[in-house]
Structure formats: C-alpha cells, structure tokens
Amino acid sequence: MTPPPPTALASAPTMTPELDITLTKTKTTVKSGGGCGCSTKNDAANGMSETLKARIDKHPCYREEAHHHYARLHVAVAPACNIQCNYCNRKYDCANESRPGVVSELLTPEEAAHKVLVVAGKIPQMTVLGIAGPGDPLANPEKTFRTFELIADKAPDIKLCLSTNGLMLPDHVDRIKQLNVDHVTITINMVDPKIGEKIYPWVHYRRRRYRGIEGEKIMHERQMEGLQALQDADILCKVNSVLIPGINDEHLSEVNKAIRDRGAFLHNIMPLISAPEHGTYFGLNGQRGPNPKELKGVQDKCSGNMKMMRHCRQCRADAVGLLGEDRSQEFTKEKFMEMPADYSLQQRQAVHLSIEQTKTAVAKKKEAAVSNKRPINSPKVLVAVATKGGGLVNQHFGHAKEFMIYEVDANEARFVGHRKVADYCQGGYGEAAALDGIISTVSDCKAVLASKVGPCPKKELKKAGLTVVEAYDVIETVARQFYDAHVLEN
Ligand code: CLF
Ligand code: SF4
Numbered sequence: 001m002t003p004p005p006p007t008a009l010a011s012a013p014t015m016t017p018e019l020d021i022t023l024t025k026t027k028t029t030v031k032s033g034g035g036c037g038c039s040t041k042n043d044a045a046n047g048m049s050e051t052l053k054a055r056i057d058k059h060p061c062y063r064e065e066a067h068h069h070y071a072r073l074h075v076a077v078a079p080a081c082n083i084q085c086n087y088c089n090r091k092y093d094c095a096n097e098s099r100p101g102v103v104s105e106l107l108t109p110e111e112a113a114h115k116v117l118v119v120a121g122k123i124p125q126m127t128v129l130g131i132a133g134p135g136d137p138l139a140n141p142e143k144t145f146r147t148f149e150l151i152a153d154k155a156p157d158i159k160l161c162l163s164t165n166g167l168m169l170p171d172h173v174d175r176i177k178q179l180n181v182d183h184v185t186i187t188i189n190m191v192d193p194k195i196g197e198k199i200y201p202w203v204h205y206r207r208r209r210y211r212g213i214e215g216e217k218i219m220h221e222r223q224m225e226g227l228q229a230l231q232d233a234d235i236l237c238k239v240n241s242v243l244i245p246g247i248n249d250e251h252l253s254e255v256n257k258a259i260r261d262r263g264a265f266l267h268n269i270m271p272l273i274s275a276p277e278h279g280t281y282f283g284l285n286g287q288r289g290p291n292p293k294e295l296k297g298v299q300d301k302c303s304g305n306m307k308m309m310r311h312c313r314q315c316r317a318d319a320v321g322l323l324g325e326d327r328s329q330e331f332t333k334e335k336f337m338e339m340p341a342d343y344s345l346q347q348r349q350a351v352h353l354s355i356e357q358t359k360t361a362v363a364k365k366k367e368a369a370v371s372n373k374r375p376i377n378s379p380k381v382l383v384a385v386a387t388k389g390g391g392l393v394n395q396h397f398g399h400a401k402e403f404m405i406y407e408v409d410a411n412e413a414r415f416v417g418h419r420k421v422a423d424y425c426q427g428g429y430g431e432a433a434a435l436d437g438i439i440s441t442v443s444d445c446k447a448v449l450a451s452k453v454g455p456c457p458k459k460e461l462k463k464a465g466l467t468v469v470e471a472y473d474v475i476e477t478v479a480r481q482f483y484d485a486h487v488l489e490n
Helices: 008-009 040-045 049-058 064-068 110-121 140-155 169-178 213-232 250-259 292-303 344-369 432-441 455-463 475-488
Strands: 069-076 127-132 159-164 183-187 202-205 207-211 237-245 266-271 381-385 401-406 413-420 447-450 468-472
Touching: 064 468, 069 110, 069 169, 110 127, 110 140, 127 140, 140 169, 169 183, 183 213, 183 266, 202 213, 202 447, 207 213, 213 237, 237 250, 237 292, 250 266, 250 292, 292 413, 344 468, 344 475, 381 413, 401 475, 413 475, 447 475, 455 468, 468 475
Parallel strands: 069 127, 127 159, 159 183, 183 237, 237 266, 381 447, 447 468
Antiparallel strands: 202 207, 381 401, 401 413
16 A cells, blocks of 8 residues: 555545555665654754744645655735845836746735635645745735734644745734744845846835945844844844855855844755746846755855755746645636635645644654664765655656755765756657756766656666665655665775
C-alpha cells in the first residue's frame, strides 16, 4: 500500500487519505539507511519550543517540511503600490513575491472571502491565506484588513499571512496583531541606502514622492522599525531579499546580520528574474539574475547565522495549491464565483489529522536512518529528485516540472533548492529539446531520483554522466542509499 500523494488529496477532498507508510519500491538499485534534516529530534536539538513548532508546522513557507503536505492560497486584493522597484513592471504582480510577467485577477474583499471558503473546501490541506499583491498589501490597508477580518470570522483555522515592502508597516503592526496575523514577510534588499539607490528610483511616503538617497533612507528606517515592532509584538517575520548580482550580492550578508539582530525568524534569498520582455528597468538594461550556484553560494554564506528558506517558488498573487504546483487556473473568478463555499472545519481537521499521521510515519523512517550516522568526512554531491510531494521520491521523470535538489554526504541529505524544467512527456511523447534542457539544468548533479524513468531519457542521462535511481521511498533514504552505493564505494 502506498501513501497518498497530496495531489490525490487535493483532487478528491472527501477521500480519507491512506495512512500506511509502507513504501513500495518499484526498483531500488542500492541498500541501507538515509538522513533527515527536519525531524522532531532535530527540533529539540535546535531548541525550537513546542509553541513555536505549533505556529509554523502547517505553514508551507515557514516550515520546509510542511511544504510537502500543506498548501497556500493568495488572494489578489491589493492593487496599489507606494514604491518603485527596478525589477517591477506595474502591469504585473508585485515581484517581491511573484515571478515577473504574471498578472492576477483583482478581487474585492468579499469575492476574496468567497474564494477562500471555496478553496478551503476543495483543497482541505490549504492552511494559509496570504495577501501578497498584486501591489503592496499595506498600500491598500482597508482592502487587506477587511479580507482578513472576513476570513478570521468564517474560517478560523486558516492562518493569515501578509507580505509587504515594509514602508507602511510600523503604522499597522497593532492592527496586524489584533487580527491575529501571525506571519509577516518584509522584502529587504539593502540596509545601506547607497545600495538602495540602485534598486528603488522613488518612494512615496506621507503624500510626498522622494527620489534618490532621501527616499532610500526613509525606506531603510521604516523597514527596520517595522521589523523591530513585529519582534516586540511576537509576530513571526520572514525577510525576503532579491539577489541582484553586482548590486547586493556581497551586501546580503549585512542584511542577514541586521535582520537577525532584530529577531527575523527566517531569511528567504530569492533570485532576481529579469528579462527584456518583462519591461522592467533591470530587464531592459541587461541586469541579469544569479545562476543556481551563485544563489546557493549566498544562501550558504548566510546560513550559519540564521535559518534560510530555500524552497520559495516566487508565487503569483493569486497562487493556489502546494508551493510546487499552481492551480490558480482552476479557480479563476468566473469559475469560483459559481462554486459553493463548502468550507467544513470538521472535514478539514480530519484531513489534517491524516496528514500529520503520514508526516509522523515519514519522520520516523528518516529518524531511523539518522541513527545510522557515521562520523566520517565525505564529499558532498548534489542529486535531483522528482516528487509530487509527501517527502517522497514518487514522480515519473517525464512528468516533473521541477526537480528538488538535495546535497548528500555520508551522514545526511539536505534540501538545498529546486529547479524548474520543461516537462519531458508532453502529450505522451518525449521531447528531445526538453530533455536537453533538463540535462543541462541538472548537469552539476550526480544522480536523478525518480519513481520511473523511460528507456530513452535513461540512456541520455547516463550518457551525460548522471546515475539514474528508480525508487518509491522517502527522499532522504533514497538519496543516501544512492550515496552509499555510488559515491562511498567508489
Ligand atoms: Fe504567501 Fe508569502 Fe505567506 Fe507564503 S508565499 S504571503 S509567506 S503564504 Fe512562500 Fe510563495 Fe515564496 Fe512567498 S513560496 S513567494 S515565500
Ligand atoms: Fe512592484 Fe512590489 Fe516593488 Fe511595489 S513593492 S514596486 S508592486 S515589486
């Protein structure tokens, strides 16, 4: 019996998920134990209290482990913005959380509340409602807070989450606290206004537009004040920073220190996505984004100081579903306005209980592998994993739209990022061009782990020097089995 993939849960919400975590391996070429980075044991070792764990355990962004199981919903109720970022084109969603070039349908708070109740019924593992645009939520405080009020009243088990550029944050922390919004993200790209001058051409503050260093100073002071106020109010704060090579890449370790000193919980360093067709200042002027190695380098540099988020998908302002999937087209305004608001607390609690039991079973399996720890120095290698969620290698190579990247040594397998690819199987046929693209995207990895790989891609992957591992099991276990057989024994 195999555990239920979350996508199956999502498409059949009334189905009781199977809880048996007995894993059926279709084919495993190697043997022995695996490792885990997110266990209860590690929480205790990291000093994370039970109270804190309870606050983040079902939040797919604040808890890496949760993003395999729980989903988020964004509602696009906030159109206006009060600053200009050089990576933003106002035709599109706020690029502080979204991929550039994505447009969301604007909703009223009442429409948004209906959408939340519809999605909460159809996707009961949706645990978080986020407001992240399409402009800045706190440049539209009435619409943002009205939406939160409606949801807090009708769907009390849904966590409320907010993402902002921080300019108006200090004015609203009391209201945020009062509404029980427990998670706030601030995008902070600099703590030095001189660097800010290269990122923000202007800031609109208290009915006046400030250009240049004057505006950057206001921005910086307000962001630091807001962060401190969140800390004082005991609201969990994540900081997003957009990594812009040549502008703030060297500087982000200073940002990291400043936010840590003010109590930020998590740092999410995300890549600048920049192309001329986005029509942004950076895109039109040839500013490039970082490559995966550069991104990982900066994240690694900061990771000694505080917890880093590495699983961000730069979602759109109307994103729906697990972080790696986008179901927004199933819930367009035209569609969801016709659907019944069949939110049921009881049904949701039953599904969450099942998910928690599955998570415990997976965690136990990981923990058993950790007790196998061998204190030896060993080289680290990267592996690319095809997964539909649940913390498992459980996706066919040809269906993967992204690969999760794990760094593996003799003692552990650690999630370090994800890479998007064009799916190889399009309409049942393998695309040679897509395969070339996939191979080049994972060329720095030593292996591809998938539930199944077709003969043609298998041959090409091997030719490119990648080991192919076909298995259906906990990711860390498969990764370490591969390592033992193919790296340690060579
Ligand atoms: Fe949304 Fe942001 Fe809340 Fe998450 S997203 S408002 S904290 S619920 Fe998450 Fe999406 Fe990355 Fe944002 S993956 S873009 S970090
Ligand atoms: Fe664009 Fe968001 Fe920056 Fe505003 S805060 S300019 S919407 S990226």
